[in-house]
Amino acid sequence: MKAIVTVMPKPSVLDPQGAATAEAMKHLGLESVGRVRVGKSIEIELPGEPNEEKLHEIARDLLSNPVIEDYALEIVR
Amino acid sequence: MKAIVTVMPKPSVLDPQGAATAEAMKHLGLESVGRVRVGKSIEIELPGEPNEEKLHEIARDLLSNPVIEDYALEIVR
Amino acid sequence: MKFAVLRFPGSNCDQDCIHALSTFPGTEADYVWHKDTSLGGADVVVVPGGFSYGDYLRTGSIARFSPIMKTVKEFAAAGGLVIGICNGFQILCESGLLPGALVRNRDLHFLCKHVFLRVEQTDTPFTNASAKGAVLNVPVAHGEGCYFADDETLQRLNAEGRVLVRYCDAQGQVNEASNPNGSKENIAGICNEGRNVFGLMPHPERACDPFLGSTDGSVIFQSLLNWPTSPLRKSAA
Amino acid sequence: MNEPAITPEIIAKHGLTPDEYERIQKILGRDPNFTELGVFSVMWSEHCSYKNSKPELRKFPTTGDTVLVKAGEENAGVIDVGDGWAVAFKMESHNHPSAVEPFQGAATGVGGIIRDIFTMGARPVFNLNSLRFGDIRGDSAEARTNRRLFAGVVSGIAHYGNCIGIPTIGGEVYFDESYSGNPLVNVFCLGVLKHEEIARGAASGIGNPVFYVGAETGRDGLAGAAFASRDLTEESKQDRPAVQVGDPFREKLLLEACLELLASGCVAGIQDMGAAGLTCSTCETASRGGTGVEIDLALVPKRETGMTPYETLLSESQERMLVIVKKGQEDSVRQIFEKWDLPYAEIGTVKDDGFMRVKENGVTVVEIPARSLADEAPIYNREVSEKNLPAPFDAATLPETDVTAALVALMSHPSLASKRWVWRQYDHMVRLGATVLPGSDAAVFIVREANKILAATSDCNAIYCRLDPREGAKVAVAEAARNLACSGAVPLAVTDNLNFGNPHKPENFLMLREAVEGLAEACREFNTPVTGGNVSLYNESPNGTIDPTPTVGMVGQIADIKHVTTQAFKAAGDVILLLGQ
Ligand SMILES: Nc1ncnc2c1ncn2[C@@H]1O[C@H](COP(=O)(O)OP(=O)(O)O)[C@@H](O)[C@H]1O
Numbered sequence: 001m002k003a004i005v006t007v008m009p010k011p012s013v014l015d016p017q018g019a020a021t022a023e024a025m026k027h028l029g030l031e032s033v034g035r036v037r038v039g040k041s042i043e044i045e046l047p048g049e050p051n052e053e054k055l056h057e058i059a060r061d062l063l064s065n066p067v068i069e070d071y072a073l074e075i076v077r
Numbered sequence: 078m079k080a081i082v083t084v085m086p087k088p089s090v091l092d093p094q095g096a097a098t099a100e101a102m103k104h105l106g107l108e109s110v111g112r113v114r115v116g117k118s119i120e121i122e123l124p125g126e127p128n129e130e131k132l133h134e135i136a137r138d139l140l141s142n143p144v145i146e147d148y149a150l151e152i153v154r
Numbered sequence: 155m156k157f158a159v160l161r162f163p164g165s166n167c168d169q170d171c172i173h174a175l176s177t178f179p180g181t182e183a184d185y186v187w188h189k190d191t192s193l194g195g196a197d198v199v200v201v202p203g204g205f206s207y208g209d210y211l212r213t214g215s216i217a218r219f220s221p222i223m224k225t226v227k228e229f230a231a232a233g234g235l236v237i238g239i240c241n242g243f244q245i246l247c248e249s250g251l252l253p254g255a256l257v258r259n260r261d262l263h264f265l266c267k268h269v270f271l272r273v274e275q276t277d278t279p280f281t282n283a284s285a286k287g288a289v290l291n292v293p294v295a296h297g298e299g300c301y302f303a304d305d306e307t308l309q310r311l312n313a314e315g316r317v318l319v320r321y322c323d324a325q326g327q328v329n330e331a332s333n334p335n336g337s338k339e340n341i342a343g344i345c346n347e348g349r350n351v352f353g354l355m356p357h358p359e360r361a362c363d364p365f366l367g368s369t370d371g372s373v374i375f376q377s378l379l380n381w382p383t384s385p386l387r388k389s390a391a
Numbered sequence: 392m393n394e395p396a397i398t399p400e401i402i403a404k405h406g407l408t409p410d411e412y413e414r415i416q417k418i419l420g421r422d423p424n425f426t427e428l429g430v431f432s433v434m435w436s437e438h439c440s441y442k443n444s445k446p447e448l449r450k451f452p453t454t455g456d457t458v459l460v461k462a463g464e465e466n467a468g469v470i471d472v473g474d475g476w477a478v479a480f481k482m483e484s485h486n487h488p489s490a491v492e493p494f495q496g497a498a499t500g501v502g503g504i505i506r507d508i509f510t511m512g513a514r515p516v517f518n519l520n521s522l523r524f525g526d527i528r529g530d531s532a533e534a535r536t537n538r539r540l541f542a543g544v545v546s547g548i549a550h551y552g553n554c555i556g557i558p559t560i561g562g563e564v565y566f567d568e569s570y571s572g573n574p575l576v577n578v579f580c581l582g583v584l585k586h587e588e589i590a591r592g593a594a595s596g597i598g599n600p601v602f603y604v605g606a607e608t609g610r611d612g613l614a615g616a617a618f619a620s621r622d623l624t625e626e627s628k629q630d631r632p633a634v635q636v637g638d639p640f641r642e643k644l645l646l647e648a649c650l651e652l653l654a655s656g657c658v659a660g661i662q663d664m665g666a667a668g669l670t671c672s673t674c675e676t677a678s679r680g681g682t683g684v685e686i687d688l689a690l691v692p693k694r695e696t697g698m699t700p701y702e703t704l705l706s707e708s709q710e711r712m713l714v715i716v717k718k719g720q721e722d723s724v725r726q727i728f729e730k731w732d733l734p735y736a737e738i739g740t741v742k743d744d745g746f747m748r749v750k751e752n753g754v755t756v757v758e759i760p761a762r763s764l765a766d767e768a769p770i771y772n773r774e775v776s777e778k779n780l781p782a783p784f785d786a787a788t789l790p791e792t793d794v795t796a797a798l799v800a801l802m803s804h805p806s807l808a809s810k811r812w813v814w815r816q817y818d819h820m821v822r823l824g825a826t827v828l829p830g831s832d833a834a835v836f837i838v839r840e841a842n843k844i845l846a847a848t849s850d851c852n853a854i855y856c857r858l859d860p861r862e863g864a865k866v867a868v869a870e871a872a873r874n875l876a877c878s879g880a881v882p883l884a885v886t887d888n889l890n891f892g893n894p895h896k897p898e899n900f901l902m903l904r905e906a907v908e909g910l911a912e913a914c915r916e917f918n919t920p921v922t923g924g925n926v927s928l929y930n931e932s933p934n935g936t937i938d939p940t941p942t943v944g945m946v947g948q949i950a951d952i953k954h955v956t957t958q959a960f961k962a963a964g965d966v967i968l969l970l971g972q
Contacts, residue, residue, distance in 0.1 A: 002111075006118050007118075008118065008120065009257075012304065013257065013302055014257065014260070014300065014302070014336060016258060016259075016260050016261070016262055016336070017258060017262060018119075020262060021119065021139070021140070022121075024139055025121070025135055025139065028131075028134070028135055028138070028139060029131060030128070030131055030132070030135060032123065032124050032125050033121060033122070033123065034079075034121070034122030034123060034124055035122045036120065036121050036122070037119070037120045038117060038118075038119050038120075039117070039118045039119075039120070040115060040116070040117060040118060040211075041083045041084075041085065041115075041116045041117060041118040042095075042098065042113065042114070042115050042116075043085065043113065043114045043115075043116070044099075044102070044110060044111070044113050045110070045111030045112045045113070046109065046110065046111060047109050047111055048109050051107070054106065054107055055107070057105075058102055058105055058107055061105070062098075062101055062102065062105060062211070062215065062216070062219070063098070063211065065212055065215065065248065065255055067247075067253075067254060067255040067302070067303070067304075068255045068257055068302055086636075089609065089610050089611065089695065090611060090634075090636055091606070091609055091611055091635070091636040091638065091694065091708065091709075092636070093208060093210065093636070093638035093640060093641065094208070094210040094211060096638075097207050097208055097210040097211070097216060097640065098210065098211055098216075100732075101207070101211075101216045101219060104219055105219065115210075115211065142492070144491060144492045144634050145492065145495065145634060145636060163640070163643070163644055163731065163732060164554070164640050164643055164644075166554075166555065166556020166643065166821060167556070167821060170821065170822065170823050173823055173839055174823070203821075204556055205553070205554040205555075205556075205639070205640060205643075207640065208554060208638070208639065208640025208641075209554070209640075210640065263546075263815070263816050264546075264549050264553055264815075264816045264817075264818070265816070266814075266815055266816070266817060266818045266819055266820060267815055293820050295553070295818040295820060295821065297553075357820070360820050360821075360823060363823065365826045365837060365952065366820070366823060366825070366826060367826075367828070
């Protein structure tokens with residue numbers, strides 16, 4: 001079993017990495033690209049039954065910073 | 078329409094970030110955590126019909142480093 | 155005055171802070187290990203720069219869970235003086251002792267150079283030895299020093315006079331060209347509501363020795379030393 | 392165990408010649424098993440044994456009044472700087488790993504050289520770096536690749552050095568087509584210590600326990616030392632698992648823990664696991680101590696499951712050390728490792744039989760006389776020939792040019808342009824020592840703990856070396872000495888990094904020999920002994936061989952802060968003098 005936490009910068013936060021990536025994509029011939037955002041994907045292997053509440057707590061307090069980021073938690077069985 | 082590219086360190090490659098994160102999770106009370114890997118999640122907005130071949134090329138050449146990382150591409154309609 | 159310089163795994167400006175402090179008469183400075191829970195009777199806590207926990211995940215994100223941080227929070231809540239420099243500022247933001255967050259520099263590169271700072275407020279333990287509007291030459295060295303806060307927070311910071319230093323040019327003009335990292339409103343350092351917790355990205359400890367190019371950073375440490383007898387203290391209180 | 396049988400192909404794949412294999416059989420009095428073959432192949436690679444360059448390296452002056460530890464004795468040389476203080480410094484290359492993965496290749500290069508320094512008991516206080524890339528101008532695929540390599544290497548160096556908190560205070564960058572596809576990444580580290588703090592990499596004291604500390608061993612960097620000792624070909628891309636990922640945070644913990652450990656007096660010997668990892672550290676410590684070392688691989692902390700003895704022994708995972716502990720002091724050692732949250736294990740003991748013996752769960756998998764691995768590699772006197780040397784330069788072939796246009800062309804060449812883009816990415820101010828910042832002749836650094844002022848520079852103009860390797864090498868030493876003198880310093884000693892092509896080509900070996908003799912002569916002239924360095928051969932790509940690049944790192948001392956001098960003109964009205972012809 002594993003949990004995947006995706007952490008993305010909030011829309012209002014400057015994401016220079018996303019902007020630079022979009023530019024580079026255009027250079028590589030993907031002219032029609034819209035906005036690009038670069039975030040994190042955290043894959044957590046879980047030996048037992050996941051404690052979802054605890055995972056949310058960890059995703060919120062440790063893996064993301066609510067001032068600048070949103071997170072999504074997915075459990076993969 | 079958008080494309081989401083997830084880039085993860087290859088299984089055999091050291092992931093210091095993942096290791097430090099796993100340690101922190103244990104301290105926060107998720108004792109039974111297994112291996113943790115930290116990668117990137119790149120969200121690309123696409124105005125038109127996606128050119129999947131081009132997206133794969135970009136994911137491979139620009140967004141990931143095939144020497145140490147694997148990528149997965151997902152198109153969200 | 156007694157200073158506690160925190161040491162996290164990955165702190166690397168801890169020795170520099172101790173050295174810089176040692177050049178001021180009347181100071182006593184000791185390391186405090188992150189696994190400890192006592193500040194050893196210190197008057198001021200210094201959270202030094204570096205890469206605590208490798209800055210993995212997010213700068214300062216793991217350090218905030220170290221045992222000593224609980225003590226620091228209690229100390230700050232009781233009015234104790236806390237200064238966070240560079241990674242220390244990042245840790246204070248992550249811990250919620252200061253609002254906002256530090257994100258990746260606008261141009262994505264680590265940046266090490268001297269910058270100018272304009273002193274915005276002097277009624278604080280950290281800036282009282284300076285003059286309002288004074289321009290300080292102090293170095294920065296960071297990859298993630300771009301200060302971000304939402305509009306509401308920024309408004310409050312401004313209204314309450316909590317932005318203590320802003321990036322500026324040599325003439326003291328605050329403008330886009332003098333913003334080294336893309337920080338909102340050129341913010342280089344802020345304090346908390348109680349004005350006893352200060353975080354800044356530039357390194358005052360690197361600007362206390364004429365052989366290192368500038369001594370302008372010493373005004374911050376001098377302010378701390380002056381504070382117990384400062385006339386500004388009463389008006390602030 | 393299911394080990395591959397040893398065939399001529401397997402032997403060749405390990406870079407061993409039939410003669411060398413015969414020599415192995417003679418040493419063992421039997422055929423080696425597969426793991427032992429791997430052990431011999433890395434220890435006898437050029438990277439570890441200097442089998443092609445040793446006779447040349449003996450030509451360097453290595454002694455002097457200030458030399459406390461000589462070149463080749465330990466991980467780095469140590470030089471006296473007065474008042475009981477000393478400095479340890481060295482340069483090392485990470486060319487091939489950086490060609491394959493610039494960011495991690497350069498980062499782990501920095502990590503490696505820093506370990507070499509703190510292994511000596513010294514606290515690392517600053518770094519330099521000397522870089523070579525192909526041309527970065529224009530929009531060709533090649534230029535783009537070169538830009539990617541350049542940007543990747545610089546951020547890799549920044550990543551590692553900045554994180555660990557050691558300032559990178561100087562260096563050099565050249566761009567020339569000869570390095571296209573084969574960049575050079577030479578990194579330098581200097582540390583300070585008191586005379587009595589010099590640590591040795593010897594396994595002494597029969598019965599002393601052997602500890603492993605640092606990152607867990609993984610499959611990364613398998614046989615990188617052998618990899619660094621081959622040409623870069625298209626096939627090298629298949630070597631990709633040989634790329635290692637560095638963890639500067641771990642190294643920072645390891646650095647602090649090791650210095651604390653050495654200060655505690657519990658250590659009998661210490662050695663970092665660099666190229667060839669566990670293999671190299673066990674047989675070298677045993678050989679230096681004139682002892683034997685026995686370890687059990689089952690006890691080694693591992694990152695992956697199912698690793699074979701071959702993989703465990705040859706892994707080049709970074710940020711690991713081998714520590715020989717004085718018997719009875721194990722608990723104090725454990726306490727220090729636990730304080731710094733470092734994985735560690737007691738993996739073996741020092742023996743009196745001269746063997747490197749490796750077991751797995753009690754079963755012997757390797758049994759080789761340690762000396763034969765560490766000190767008895769075959770030594771070759773390679774053939775030299777002038778036949779294929781680069782054509783001599785004929786000034787008459789130079790086209791007529793307008794001097795102004797030539798000056799503009801020169802000034803706009805990336806090699807001459809400001810390197811600010813590079814050094815601003817390096818934290819050059821941490822440790823409060825850089826009194827002359829990057830941008831002048833030599834970096835000047837105040838070592839606070841020792842109250843000493845040092846200056847350091849790295850130099851090599853490879854174009855001169857291509858035209859005349861002997862004179863070019865002398866010029867490199869002279870330039871370094873001038874850079875120091877102009878900064879107010881007296882040169883003390885030199886470390887060097889010899890970057891050359893395949894030594895089996897007689898013209899390459901001739902250039903190597905000429906350059907070494909040139910360096911040696913110049914170092915004698917300046918009274919700057921060579922304290923150590925590194926040899927990187929096989930610097931070739933499908934485009935050809937690199938220009939011979941004997942990089943010189945020179946360290947000097949400034950007696951008085953008033954002597955510190957910078958490049959820039961200071962005031963209107965000052966007199967300008969031109970010295971020399
Ligand atoms: N890779 C580098 N890392 C750090 N500093 C560098 C690097 N390359 C050049 N520098 C610094 O830039 C300045 C100019 O270097 P260089 O152009 O090589 O000058 P010079 O030819 O006078 O030696 C020096 O102070 C040097 O230390």
